[in-house]
Amino acid sequence: MTTTIVAAGHGKAFRLAAGERIRLGLPDGPQVADMFAFALPGLGERLSTEHTRSCLTRLAPVVGEAFYSSRRRPMLTLVEDTSPGTHDLLLSACDQARYTLLGHAAAHRKCVANVVVALGELGLTLAAIPSPVNLFENVAIGPDGALTIEPPRASRGDAVTLEALMDLVLVVSACPMDIMPTNGEDRRPKPVSVERLGAR
């Protein structure tokens, strides 16, 4: 078992073989982990939030269910979740435009760049950034469809365990958001731990 700490505001990509398990955790408190996955070889088949919703007829998987690919194949099973189980599959990954619209005109770290850099470290390039799985993100849906980003319900030590159902590359970005309460009421980006648990 090897553990990688993805530094606050940074990203990292991991190649997983079918059957391998990985645990994404919160060593320093509430934090959103933007997660992306792409089938190997090639990145044409991606983890798709819209196909996950369509296949599950649910906004997000619960333990025992899977995240699905753009070809409606199960990619990653949610094996365990010690958090309250609140994850977001609705909102886009942060980019420079997001921070500019929030009033931060200067360059800011962003999940979309983290994905590109992390894949680049594995020699992989991406045509477009898919809609992310925002693990631990707490987005309340009002009766009129209004969406509100609230501090995560997850706390220090919480983790989700995933099992790869195909050979894939998984990308994790410890979201650098420090303006909205995405990463907690303290608005402080924190690290994400990634433990490779090997095959079952």
Place this chain on the structure above:
Amino acid sequence: MTTTIVAAGHGKAFRLAAGERIRLGLPDGPQVADMFAFALPGLGERLSTEHTRSCLTRLAPVVGEAFYSSRRRPMLTLVEDTSPGTHDLLLSACDQARYTLLGHAAAHRKCVANVVVALGELGLTLAAIPSPVNLFENVAIGPDGALTIEPPRASRGDAVTLEALMDLVLVVSACPMDIMPTNGEDRRPKPVSVERLGAR
């Protein structure tokens, strides 16, 4: 003003200049119109359901709001909506896998193929099918996040009017679903009318 009838189960693409308005209507009763849009020239910037939700902090635009692009730019304003205003931005476009999983093993018409064919008629090719705007689709969200496809609340004669905020290509697919009640309790795919209203 020119009107095109998109036949039941088929698709069509339309080039719109910034300022042009277009009305998508239901001449024959309840029906879902899968809608996609891409900025011109090139199709790299797309109508993005996840960026629309993030920019609006709402599941779907209401009249006066816009659909946003993958670069967080407003693309299409929802100018008028004579339907009850129920539209889906959560579920994926139908593909062969969808019908196979529903027990229809034989080839079936599908929105994803309609998009490819419609763009091809304009000499355009697409790398990947984005998450669609499913106009008039009625997806109920349960308190536990369960999603249920119900017959549309829209009825014959209802229409939405959109105004392009940039030069773009808009693709409409009259969804061929005939197994789920997506297109009404009669599960009968119907046409979608497309009226080009010109610039305001």
